[in-house]
Amino acid sequence: MTDLGPLADRTFAAVIFDMDGTLIDSTPAVMRSWRTWAVEHGITPEDLLFHHGVPAAGVVAAVLPDHQYDSALARINELELADLEEIALMPGAREALDAVVAAPHAIATSCTRPLAAARLRLSGIVAPDVLVTADDVERGKPNPDPFLAAARGLGIDPADCLVIEDAPAGVQAARSAGCAALAVATTVDADDLAAADLVISDLSAVRLVPTDGRIRIESAS
Known part of the structure; x- marks a missing residue:
């Protein structure tokens, strides 16, 4: 069973996903x-x-x-x-997206908009209403701008958003934006993600559960 640490008793109004390395294996x-x-x-x-x-x-x-x-x-x-070969979903990505389909959620990626659109299409992910790309902000990660823009697009306080990231720069951006950070150790060592509230192997280790209009995290096993 995954120890959820400081996220065990928290709920969130929205989830903001990174894309590459978090939802998509590119x-x-x-x-x-x-x-x-x-x-x-x-x-x-x-x-x-x-x-x-x-x-x-x-x-x-x-x-x-x-x-x-x-x-x-x-x-x-x-x-x-x-080069759009070998684009695939990361473990647990489909389940996580399906869980929040009716809840506020966004993607904030360091890709350009054309590249993000291509990779989302090939992986079978329908772009959410709020998709923030490198083309939409003056300063990208590790600056907080992408996550601040996503929270603003959702109409939700960044402090009430859970960011899911795979990169140290993304975790830094999330924390600077005032968001909680759940890191997946899919592309770098877990030690490099220590600034996150919680580090897991990948999204298959947890479940996102909508509850009373909010979203909480459960261990998947």
Whole structure:
């Protein structure tokens, strides 16, 4: 049975999901695209470490000089949109989304809107009414802007939202926004997600349960 720790006795008005690594397994495609991009721009894999969960624009700005920014960003966007192979649902994702289908929920992703739409379509996920992408905010994760925008779109106080994330940058963004954070250790070690309220293996470890107009978490076993 999963120990729910500080989330055991809490309920929430809404759930905000990250997308890649949380709901959708796009890791093979992401790695292929960024590996190709890195080779083309003389970047080593080590140069890209610690940027997981950060929008492509933030990664490009961090590792290349300003004069290469526009062309380099356009190139990684092109590569990612061209590689949509092996896109699949993460464990427990379908059940989690089905559980909150009638409750306030949103997706806040570091993808561009075209890429998010493509990956959602291929994974069979219907985009929620509130979908926040990298194109919708001036500052992406680890800044709080994506989750603040999602909460605003839902009309709910960020403090009453549960964010589900797989990346340290996303957890940092959630906490900065004032949201509770449930982390899934699907793409990084659990120790790297220690800032979250609770870390689980993946969404199959818990159930989201609508109760009296709110959402609570239960152990799945």
